[in-house]
Amino acid sequence: MMTVLFISRLLLYLTAVLVPAFHPAVVVGYEGTGILIWFVLVPLEMVIGWFFAPPRLSVREWLVAAALPIAVVATIIGIDANPGPPIIAGMLAFALTSALFHFGPRVRSLFAVEQIVLAALYFRLLTYSRASEEVATDAVGATQLIFLLVVVAFLMHGIVVSLALSRGGFHPVGDSRVADKASAADTRRNRREVFVFLATALPILLLAAFALPPDFVQHNPVVNLLGREANPPPVPLDERADSLLRDGSLMGDGRFDRPGETSGESGADGDANGEGGEFSLLGVDASDWSQGTDGDGEGDDEQRAIMVIASRLDPVYAADGYRDSFDTIRGFTYPEKQPLNDLIRTRLAGTWRNPEWVSDSMRREFSVNVYSTIPDRVLPYVPHTAEPTVYQPRYYPFSYSFHGSSRVSVVGRTQLDRARDLSAADRERLDPYLHIELLPDHEAAFRAHIDERIGEIPQGYHARILAIMEAFRTFQYEVGYDDNFSPAHMARFVTETFSGDCVEFSNTAAILGRMMGIPSRVVTGYLATASLQNPAHERGLAVLRESLPQLSGYRLDEMYLVTTSHRHAWVQFYVPGYGWVDFEPTSYAIPPPPGGDPNERRVVIPIIH
Numbered sequence: 001m002m003t004v005l006f007i008s009r010l011l012l013y014l015t016a017v018l019v020p021a022f023h024p025a026v027v028v029g030y031e032g033t034g035i036l037i038w039f040v041l042v043p044l045e046m047v048i049g050w051f052f053a054p055p056r057l058s059v060r061e062w063l064v065a066a067a068l069p070i071a072v073v074a075t076i077i078g079i080d081a082n083p084g085p086p087i088i089a090g091m092l093a094f095a096l097t098s099a100l101f102h103f104g105p106r107v108r109s110l111f112a113v114e115q116i117v118l119a120a121l122y123f124r125l126l127t128y129s130r131a132s133e134e135v136a137t138d139a140v141g142a143t144q145l146i147f148l149l150v151v152v153a154f155l156m157h158g159i160v161v162s163l164a165l166s167r168g169g170f171h172p173v174g175d176s177r178v179a180d181k182a183s184a185a186d187t188r189r190n191r192r193e194v195f196v197f198l199a200t201a202l203p204i205l206l207l208a209a210f211a212l213p214p215d216f217v218q219h220n221p222v223v224n225l226l227g228r229e230a231n232p233p234p235v236p237l238d239e240r241a242d243s244l245l246r247d248g249s250l251m252g253d254g255r256f257d258r259p260g261e262t263s264g265e266s267g268a269d270g271d272a273n274g275e276g277g278e279f280s281l282l283g284v285d286a287s288d289w290s291q292g293t294d295g296d297g298e299g300d301d302e303q304r305a306i307m308v309i310a311s312r313l314d315p316v317y318a319a320d321g322y323r324d325s326f327d328t329i330r331g332f333t334y335p336e337k338q339p340l341n342d343l344i345r346t347r348l349a350g351t352w353r354n355p356e357w358v359s360d361s362m363r364r365e366f367s368v369n370v371y372s373t374i375p376d377r378v379l380p381y382v383p384h385t386a387e388p389t390v391y392q393p394r395y396y397p398f399s400y401s402f403h404g405s406s407r408v409s410v411v412g413r414t415q416l417d418r419a420r421d422l423s424a425a426d427r428e429r430l431d432p433y434l435h436i437e438l439l440p441d442h443e444a445a446f447r448a449h450i451d452e453r454i455g456e457i458p459q460g461y462h463a464r465i466l467a468i469m470e471a472f473r474t475f476q477y478e479v480g481y482d483d484n485f486s487p488a489h490m491a492r493f494v495t496e497t498f499s500g501d502c503v504e505f506s507n508t509a510a511i512l513g514r515m516m517g518i519p520s521r522v523v524t525g526y527l528a529t530a531s532l533q534n535p536a537h538e539r540g541l542a543v544l545r546e547s548l549p550q551l552s553g554y555r556l557d558e559m560y561l562v563t564t565s566h567r568h569a570w571v572q573f574y575v576p577g578y579g580w581v582d583f584e585p586t587s588y589a590i591p592p593p594p595g596g597d598p599n600e601r602r603v604v605i606p607i608i609h
Helices: 002-022 032-051 059-078 084-102 104-130 133-138 142-165 184-211 220-225 238-245 339-345 413-417 424-429 440-453 461-470 487-497 502-515 535-547
Strands: 281-285 302-310 316-323 325-327 331-333 363-372 383-386 400-409 520-528 559-563 567-575 579-583 602-607
Touching: 002 032, 002 084, 032 059, 032 084, 059 084, 238 535, 281 535, 302 520, 302 535, 316 339, 316 363, 316 567, 331 487, 331 502, 339 383, 400 579, 413 461, 440 487, 440 502, 461 502, 461 567, 487 502, 502 520, 502 567, 520 559, 535 559, 535 602, 559 602
Parallel strands: 281 602, 302 602
Antiparallel strands: 302 363, 302 559, 316 520, 325 331, 363 400, 383 400, 520 567, 567 579
């Protein structure tokens, strides 16, 4: 019976720790460190605490056997991270298992405490499915299955605990002096009780599990009961924001003091700040916030909040994808193996630290705090650390937040001008980033662009990069973002249209870079910079700072409001000695014409209660 009790307890634990790895509504999951602790060390300590107890081993041998795995795992993890978690987790697993299985009925209350803790954990995991309608829909099937498994696991474990602890059935492992004194009649009675209990409870639980509808967190009935519109129009927030901005404690070094604001063109009393004005701020109740906060729900005359980034870095090139591979038809694509792309969506159970040593010169570490409506983990290059994403549905749609740091290149023009050319070893190592295979027509278009706008290719490494950028001087930059990364589209860009958004400029620059012997890739994400923060963004930050407690510790000049208009793509060139460096080809183009900048659209933020 004790063996059955141990197995049921182990399965109950494994069910709990496996949920974050598979349930679509759970953000926090596991990386290598978490897997090593929760799936290797803790179960191993449980086995040692139960099976190898005296008299199988002496007390000294038993303790040494328990300490050895903890020491090994702590040493492995301690190379790159804090060794404290594995030490604490291993010791607790061993101590609790030893107490439960080797101190007899005196500690049966510990089983009840353990059941309560696990029940609270399971309940918390299941409530993740109630975060929103979208999450509930994604979790259909998984929620019902987890509900069923959890209840059945608790039933079985409770029955095993009851039988093991009753009528002398509980006895230490290896203690032959304690026998099961239950009579045959008692045994039959126990079996009948278990059978009746299961026959009654399981059908009810099965019905409850599969009766949960896919939209069991549907909020529309509540909205309708309140008599509100299903999709109410945004409400002006300028007056509320301006009252907050009169408090000087929100401001810092005057980052938002722009010519347009100080000259009266967008002052508090000017027309530009009124409802529907150029720099107006609107709000939508959080319960009515569109799920398409990545751009799907955006109107033609508005930009919607996506995240708030707090950092002293300016600009922040917050990457959500590195396009390293090149396909003849599709252009720059995501490679099969790219750890940085995995980091963006990996569920972390502990602090992630970049396992690769960064030896690049002229890099400085910056802290980045992100409060977001999307689960993607965006960080500047090169990410150094990343904390697990915190999921707080009560602040919906800003439900996701995380902290990270990056070692960002601060190399200047003088250093770049002195950059050496690629060595033979560099070329071999970076060969995938030099690969370029174009169709004949496309290659001819880019060759013509080089001949006409660059001419003779410069000898200096940085001079070649500058030549690529300077060739865009007569091209028109139109702010926006499209998903056409094909070489055919870029070929038309350099031969016919001469006008495009950041996708055209970045992809064309990367293609030209590879053709001229410069390792290149395209990075996508969001651009957060002071130059893109207009008075409406400032007002939005003031209102969000009042609504989100996490933002209360920052001044406005320490934050950026990132919206759907800040979706961006840029190029990274590899510079020997300095590594991958972000370059902005759109800064060399003709600026957008008046009225053509989406960043001037009305800013819409959620009203969080």
